[in-house]
Amino acid sequence: QVQLVESGGGLVQAGGSLRLSCAASRRPLNSVDMGWFRRAPGKEREFVAAITWNGVSINYADSVKGRFTVSRDNAKNTVFLQMNSLKPEDTAVYYCAARPPTGVVKITSTMYTSWGQGTQVTVSA
Numbered sequence: 001q002v003q004l005v006e007s008g009g010g011l012v013q014a015g016g017s018l019r020l021s022c023a024a025s026r027r028p029l030n031s032v033d034m035g036w037f038r039r040a041p042g043k044e045r046e047f048v049a050a051i052t053w054n055g056v057s058i059n060y061a062d063s064v065k066g067r068f069t070v071s072r073d074n075a076k077n078t079v080f081l082q083m084n085s086l087k088p089e090d091t092a093v094y095y096c097a098a099r100p101p102t103g104v105v106k107i108t109s110t111m112y113t114s115w116g117q118g119t120q121v122t123v124s125a
Helices: none
Strands: 003-007 010-013 018-025 033-039 046-051 058-060 068-073 078-083 092-099 119-124
Touching: 003 092, 018 033, 018 092, 018 119, 033 068, 033 078, 046 068, 046 078, 058 068, 078 092
Parallel strands: 010 119
Antiparallel strands: 003 018, 018 078, 033 046, 033 092, 046 058, 068 078, 092 119
C-alpha cells in the first residue's frame, strides 16, 4: 500500500497562495490515481481535486475551480496542489489520498484506500 505524506500547509492572508505537496513511498506514484480532500472545523470531509495516474483526467470541486491546480511529477513521486486566491473559507486540514488506477477521476472519499496525515491550511481575512 502506498504511504503518503503531505507538506506545505501554513498560515496565509486572504488572496495569498500556498503549494501543497504529497510525497508517496512504498509504491511508485504512477501506479495510483490521486485525490485531494479537506476537512474544515465542524464540517464533513469534502472533495477538492483529483488526477488520474497519468495526469490525463483532472477534476475540481466547484468551490476551487479557477483557483487551485492539481499536478503530479511521477518521476519525483509527488503530487502537488497549487492554491491561489485563497479565501478564509479554504481554511481546513488538507489530505492527499490514493486509489488503484482506473483512468477515471473519483470524487468520493470512500473510493480512496490510502491517506496522508493531513496538513493545516489557515487563511486569515
